[in-house]
Amino acid sequence: MPTRILRFALEDLRARYAGSSGEGVDPRTDTAPFRAFRAALLELAARAATGEAELSMWWDGTYNGYFLAVAVDPPDALAGLDPAPACPPDDDRVAVPRADRYPLAHVEPGRAVVARDADGATFEAPFGAPSGHFGAPGMRRIP
Known part of the structure; x- marks a missing residue:
């Protein structure tokens, strides 16, 4: 089933949210920049829902370049969402999402709640460092 898919360039996310990290924190495991981005995106989504x-x-x-893809299902529920204040998307399209995606949030008019698995954990994406990070950024399960 097609969904709305927003793709945010990793380099743009790093540039915008790098200041969310604490001093001396390992960027390969630090999810503070992701949490700052998620909070900004979910605030916009709750207002637009x-x-x-x-x-x-x-x-x-x-x-050569990574993107954090965010799928919205159903797409019509957030048709008016402009994510640019959180981070300008590199791509905004309707397509079939990947089967191996991670839960991000449940959104409804005026409200957004971070998604949790059956054990109450969330998933967060470390943005890594602009240099010295080889390979795909990972996802961390946060209990």
């Missing part, structure tokens, strides 16, 4: 929607995410791309 006209119905209930589930948001999910995954990393897309190759070592």
Whole structure:
């Protein structure tokens, strides 16, 4: 089933949210920048929601450039969402999402709640460091 998919360039996310990290924190495991981005995006989504929607995410791309993809299902529930204040998307399209995506949030008019698995854990994406990080950024399960 097609969903709205927003893709945010990793380099743009790093540039915008790098200041959210604490001094001396390992960027390979630090999820503070991701949490800052998620909070900004979910605030915008809650304001734009006209119905209930589930948001999910995954990393897309190759070592030449990664994107954090965010799927909105159903797409009509957030048709008016402009994510640019959180981070301008590199791509905004309707397509079939990846099967191996991670839960991000449940959104409804005026409200957004971070998604949790059956054990109450969330998933967060460390943005890594602008240099010295080889390979795809990962997802961390946060109990």
